[in-house]
Amino acid sequence: MTIMGFAQRLPVHFYTDLQDVVRAATEQAGFAALLTDDPEDVAYLTGFFHHPCERPVAVLLPVDGPAVLLLPELEAEHAQVQNAAAELIAYPEFPGIREPFAFLTDRAHGRVGFPPSMSVGRLELVRAALPGAELSPTDLVMRMRYRKRPEEVALHQEAARITDLMLVEGRKLVEDAIAAGGELPSEAELAAHVSSVGTGTMYADHDDVVVVSFLAGGLVYAARNSARPHGLPSAYRLRPGDTFVLSLGCAVGGRFVEGERTFVLGEPTAEQERYYTAVQQAQQTGTEALRPGLTCAEANKICLDVIRSAGLGQYLRHRQGHGIGLGMHEPPWLEDGDPTVLEPGMVVSNEPGIYVPDHGGYRISDSMLITEEGARPFTAYPRGLADVIVPV
Numbered sequence: 001m002t003i004m005g006f007a008q009r010l011p012v013h014f015y016t017d018l019q020d021v022v023r024a025a026t027e028q029a030g031f032a033a034l035l036t037d038d039p040e041d042v043a044y045l046t047g048f049f050h051h052p053c054e055r056p057v058a059v060l061l062p063v064d065g066p067a068v069l070l071l072p073e074l075e076a077e078h079a080q081v082q083n084a085a086a087e088l089i090a091y092p093e094f095p096g097i098r099e100p101f102a103f104l105t106d107r108a109h110g111r112v113g114f115p116p117s118m119s120v121g122r123l124e125l126v127r128a129a130l131p132g133a134e135l136s137p138t139d140l141v142m143r144m145r146y147r148k149r150p151e152e153v154a155l156h157q158e159a160a161r162i163t164d165l166m167l168v169e170g171r172k173l174v175e176d177a178i179a180a181g182g183e184l185p186s187e188a189e190l191a192a193h194v195s196s197v198g199t200g201t202m203y204a205d206h207d208d209v210v211v212v213s214f215l216a217g218g219l220v221y222a223a224r225n226s227a228r229p230h231g232l233p234s235a236y237r238l239r240p241g242d243t244f245v246l247s248l249g250c251a252v253g254g255r256f257v258e259g260e261r262t263f264v265l266g267e268p269t270a271e272q273e274r275y276y277t278a279v280q281q282a283q284q285t286g287t288e289a290l291r292p293g294l295t296c297a298e299a300n301k302i303c304l305d306v307i308r309s310a311g312l313g314q315y316l317r318h319r320q321g322h323g324i325g326l327g328m329h330e331p332p333w334l335e336d337g338d339p340t341v342l343e344p345g346m347v348v349s350n351e352p353g354i355y356v357p358d359h360g361g362y363r364i365s366d367s368m369l370i371t372e373e374g375a376r377p378f379t380a381y382p383r384g385l386a387d388v389i390v391p392v
Contacts, residue, residue, distance in 0.1 A: 006158055006206045008253040010151050015047050015085035022144055023063050029140055032110030033062040033133075035126065038117050040326040041141045042069070043254055048084035049210055050075060055094040056122065059086060060104055068107060070100065101129035113138035145325050146332060147345030152255055152325070153369060156347055159257035160367060160378035162201050162216065162250050166194040167261055167381045170220070170246045171390060174238060174265070178392055184265075187233040190246070191220040198250045206252070214328065216250035218258070226262075226361035229317050229353065240266045240392040243276075243360045249328060249367075256328045258349055259379035260365035266392040268385070275312070275354060275362045276385055282306035282352040283364045283383065286320050290350060290368055290375035296338040303334075303352050315356050321349035324367050346370040350377075 022045065026034050036042065037058040043049045045059050046069055057075065060068040069086035071079060076090040091100040112133040114123065127135060148156065173193050177184045185193070198216025202209050209215075221231045222244035238244055242265045249258035262279070264272055286303030303320040307313060319335035324347045332340035334348060342348075348370065353363030366377040382388070 008206050008210045009208045010047060012083050012085045014151055019045060019061060019067050022061060025140060025144060027063040030111060031113045033060055033108055034113045035060050036115050036141055037122060038115050044145055044326055046084045046086045048079050048082055049212060049254055056100045060107055070104060099125060099129055101126050105129055108133040111136055113140060142331060147343060148347055155253035155255040156257055156378055159250050159252040159255060162198055163248055163257050163259040163379055164381050165201060166198045166248045167246055167259055169197045170194045174390055184238040186235050186237045187220045187222055188235055191217060191233040194248055210254050212251045212254050218248035221245055223360055224358050227355045227357055227359060229355055238265060243272060245361060245363055254326050256324050257367040257378050258365055259381060260351060260363050261381055261388055262362045263388045263390050265390050278307055278310040278312050279352055279354055279362045279364055280383055283350060286350045286352055287375050290342060290370060292342055292344055292370060294342050296332050296334045296340045297336050300334045300336055307352060307354060312354050315354035317355045321351050323348050342370050344370055344372050
């Protein structure tokens with residue numbers, strides 16, 4: 001289904017309403033204000049997306065005043081064009097005769113929370129510039145980001161539609177090469193093709209594309225290269241008998257989705273079938289485990305125990321999954337060490353995988369919305385073994 005004229009950018013009232021909710025949580029946590037320089041937090045609170053660099057960009061959100069967006073003068077027009085939901089305070093340049101955070105000296109007083117991701121160097125600049133503030137680390141904004149609002153869910157859903165299309169077109173490139181009787185595409189050629197499909201679809205179908213550092217694409221690897229979970233696409237050309245992984249995703253309105261499938265070129269061997277079936281069963285069990293009230297650690301164990309029970313635990317290299325939102329990877333973590341309780345509105349990846357040295361990797365991933373009834377996948381590309389066999 002094609003969606004023409006889809007609006008990626010959320011309206012200003014989305015952010016002003018959200019700021020009120022965050023203010024209430026901030027006051028309840030005992031803070032007078034929040035100050036964050038995390039680019040994803042900035043986008044979450046104001047709708048301003050930017051390319052992070054040495055010049056500070058930060059949001060100050062007092063409990064009793066308007067949101068303030070501190071940014072360099074060269075970004076001010078950019079923020080206006082994006083209808084950033086904040087009062088703009090622009091400083092001339094960095095490092096500047098006057099330190100950028102000094103422009104907030106009269107705005108920040110009392111106990112001010114900052115994100116743990118703020119660098120030590122940046123924190124020292126803030127401390128010197130805001131002598132009237134008692135700075136204290138907090139992950140409050142990140143925790144507020146866990147549960148997606150309906151407008152965000154719509155963005156994730158559209159990102160999933162495009163991710164599924166990228167999977168279809170990636171497979172088709174391989175099938176077309178087989179039908180033509182020529183050489184098969186390389187990992188790098190496949191990666192470039194699906195990236196073009198993803199970005200091209202957005203610019204054709206959407207109004208006001210929100211550009212983030214990763215817009216569409218992903219990792220593509222085949223045969224023994226795929227035994228490295230985050231291997232980068234190479235010049236290796238696919239061959240009959242290979243497995244190959246399309247680990248793809250995109251961001252619509254800055255909200256990410258990932259969808260990953262492992263394909264087999266030709267009739268699978270008994271070994272390939274065993275590996276794939278174990279991962280497919282783990283992913284299905286993982287879906288059933290993603291329900292409100294269960295902890296991330298519990299869901300992770302239920303999912304990965306399927307692979308361990310199949311006698312393949314030695315090939316595990318990573319957790320069940322992770323949170324997804326304005327970051328492709330963000331908390332909470334579906335891992336043994338995360339006691340976070342799953343709640344409706346969370347979006348997480350469900351991506352168990354195994355990685356067999358000198359053979360290949362097998363991973364199936366869907367981005368999931370946690371609902372009152374359980375988990376619903378955004379991505380819909382088929383997962384059965386018969387669905388991922390590419391005849392040669």
